[in-house]
Amino acid sequence: MIIASNVSKQFGKLKALDNVSVNCGKGECIALIGPNGCGKTTFIKSILGMVVCDSGFITFNGKNIKHDWKYRENIGYMPQIGRYPENMTIGQVLDMMKDIRGKKNDKLDEELINKFGLIQILSKRMRTLSGGTRQKVSAALAFLFNPDVLILDEPTAGLDPVSSEMLKEKIIAEKNKGKLVLITSHILSELDDLITQVIYMQDGKLWFHKSIDNLREDTGEEKLSRAIAKVMTQ
Amino acid sequence: MKKIIKYVIIDILRNKIVLAYTAFLLLISISIFNLEDNSAKGLLSLLNIILIIVPLVSLLFPAIYVYNSSEFLELLVSQPLKRKTIWLSLFSGLAASMAFAFFVGAGIPILLFEATPTGFMMLGTGILLSVIFTSLAMLAAVKARDKAKGIGVVILLWLYFSVIFDGLILFLLFQFADYPLEKLMVGATAFNPIDLSRILILLKMDVSALMGYTGAIFKDFFGTQLGLIISFLVLVTWVLIPTWLSLRKFKHKDL
Numbered sequence: 265m266i267i268a269s270n271v272s273k274q275f276g277k278l279k280a281l282d283n284v285s286v287n288c289g290k291g292e293c294i295a296l297i298g299p300n301g302c303g304k305t306t307f308i309k310s311i312l313g314m315v316v317c318d319s320g321f322i323t324f325n326g327k328n329i330k331h332d333w334k335y336r337e338n339i340g341y342m343p344q345i346g347r348y349p350e351n352m353t354i355g356q357v358l359d360m361m362k363d364i365r366g367k368k369n370d371k372l373d374e375e376l377i378n379k380f381g382l383i384q385i386l387s388k389r390m391r392t393l394s395g396g397t398r399q400k401v402s403a404a405l406a407f408l409f410n411p412d413v414l415i416l417d418e419p420t421a422g423l424d425p426v427s428s429e430m431l432k433e434k435i436i437a438e439k440n441k442g443k444l445v446l447i448t449s450h451i452l453s454e455l456d457d458l459i460t461q462v463i464y465m466q467d468g469k470l471w472f473h474k475s476i477d478n479l480r481e482d483t484g485e486e487k488l489s490r491a492i493a494k495v496m497t498q
Numbered sequence: 499m500k501k502i503i504k505y506v507i508i509d510i511l512r513n514k515i516v517l518a519y520t521a522f523l524l525l526i527s528i529s530i531f532n533l534e535d536n537s538a539k540g541l542l543s544l545l546n547i548i549l550i551i552v553p554l555v556s557l558l559f560p561a562i563y564v565y566n567s568s569e570f571l572e573l574l575v576s577q578p579l580k581r582k583t584i585w586l587s588l589f590s591g592l593a594a595s596m597a598f599a600f601f602v603g604a605g606i607p608i609l610l611f612e613a614t615p616t617g618f619m620m621l622g623t624g625i626l627l628s629v630i631f632t633s634l635a636m637l638a639a640v641k642a643r644d645k646a647k648g649i650g651v652v653i654l655l656w657l658y659f660s661v662i663f664d665g666l667i668l669f670l671l672f673q674f675a676d677y678p679l680e681k682l683m684v685g686a687t688a689f690n691p692i693d694l695s696r697i698l699i700l701l702k703m704d705v706s707a708l709m710g711y712t713g714a715i716f717k718d719f720f721g722t723q724l725g726l727i728i729s730f731l732v733l734v735t736w737v738l739i740p741t742w743l744s745l746r747k748f749k750h751k752d753l
Binding site for chain 2: 275309312313314315316333334335336337339341343347348349350351352360361363364365
């Protein structure tokens with residue numbers, strides 16, 4: 265569904281992405297793993313067109329994203345740090361996004377809005393929200409429009425255990441509907457029961473992209489965290 | 499596009515600074531017209547105040563607004579929207595608010611007290627100046643990632659257009675006093691929209707007789723239909739070029 269070929273991006277002297285090529289198919293739940301500053305977020309942002317890559321190209325459903333913008337209709341994005349217009353209320357932000365996306369109400373997926381209890385605090389201004397509540401708004405927005413692809417950048421960071429469990433259930437449910445889910449996270453133990461494939465990056469380079477079963481076989485470890493630790497120390 | 503313009507304008511209204519700016523202009527123009535017994539003289543006093551305040555506010559407010567709405571822009575860019583639509587909507591919203599603030603704050607008193615060709619000229623150039631400096635501010639804001647730097651650039655731009663440019667022209671005039679520079683001066687005004695507006699308005703007034711030989715040359719050019727059309731085209735170019743440059747930059751910006 266998403267194919268990246270030889271994508272490179274440089275910020276000044278830093279090579280954030282170095283010849284990354286990945287092929288992500290439907291129905292997969294892929295974990296993007298790597299040390300801090302290895303280019304995970306840059307990679308995600310270049311899929312979304314927020315960062316324009318220097319060379320290489322990315323296609324979405326066979327179309328180059330460079331001159332396309334409509335493809336973003338099929339993506340739900342949850343940023344690492346959700347930044348929203350500070351003096352808007354939660355309700356206004358939700359309404360604005362619905363208005364901009366122009367989707368009919370009956371096609372919306374408001375499950376997370378209800379589960380996270382955002383309904384009760386719709387009139388709170390964004391600037392007064394705690395980090396966790398912001399994450400809840402980001403998550404609710406990512407799932408709201410029933411997209412085919414979900415891109416979640418550290419989704420559970422800052423969420424309380426109950427909400428984080430709700431979010432995980434939701435991610436599994438969506439994966440089972442045949443959607444593509446891309447997740448980055450540093451809490452590997454959480455990913456165990458979610459993911460089907462692993463992409464490991466370091467210093468802007470793609471080290472490997474394999475299925476979780478292959479990774480387990482190759483390293484002889486059952487737990488993802490141990491398997492990754494083994495890879496990193498090799 | 500309309501939807502985004504709507505959200506930008508709602509946000510600007512909520513901000514209240516533009517409302518304060520409108521009230522300030524309204525206060526100044528009404529009090530000036532009431533102070534002077536001759537409303538034509540009032541217009542002249544108003545001219546000098548407007549040519550300083552309008553560019554300053556139209557540069558500073560949009561620049562700060564663009565920096566402060568970086569979250570909003572980030573949110574929009576990840577949505578199924580063209581970057582061109584996002585940027586032009588932001589520009590339209592800001593330009594419309596600044597122009598409308600000028601229209602209400604200065605335009606309505608002008609229409610009430612001095613609905614002459616001079617008054618209309620002032621109304622027209624004032625609205626154009628608001629839009630021109632909004633587009634310059636957005637260019638500065640998209641070029642400089644750092645907020646302090648961007649706002650500094652904007653203040654320097656204002657100093658350049660309202661003070662330094664005139665100084666340079668005077669310097670040139672004195673240095674090359676032996677040469678006939680009058681025609682060149684007509685061309686030089688194209689490089690400063692504030693000067694161009696000032697000349698366009700002054701020539702509509704009787705005071706232009708006091709400007710001597712250069713004034714006569716100016717009158718020869720700007721007084722004609724063709725000169726007027728060219729001047730307005732120049733002012734419109736001052737809107738289009740910065741907007742085009744900032745749009746080109748925004749399309750490839752990493753957010």
